[in-house]
Amino acid sequence: MVSASIKNHEDYAPLMVLGELMTFSFLIPSIREKGGAYGAGCKVNESGTFNFFSYRDPKIESTYDNFERALGCIIDKEFSE
Secondary structure (H helix, E strand, O other), X not given: OHHHXXXXXXXXXXXXXXXXXXXHHHHHHHXXXXXXXXXXXXXXXXXXXXXEEEEOOXXXXXXXXXXXXXXHHHHOXXXXX
């Protein structure tokens, strides 16, 4: 019953917000708008795994680089309130 307990973990809600932040401030602009993919994003699932994804992505190699850059932006705190 791991999936039931992750929603009660103190980091679950902040990880949900982090996924939204990275999706809409970095991944959509870089992967979808500039790279031509139909969709892109990241989120934490109910088992506690943080997933990155793209959909119908013609530039998958650069998408992996964008996933890493998104993490770097978060680590370096390159975002505003």
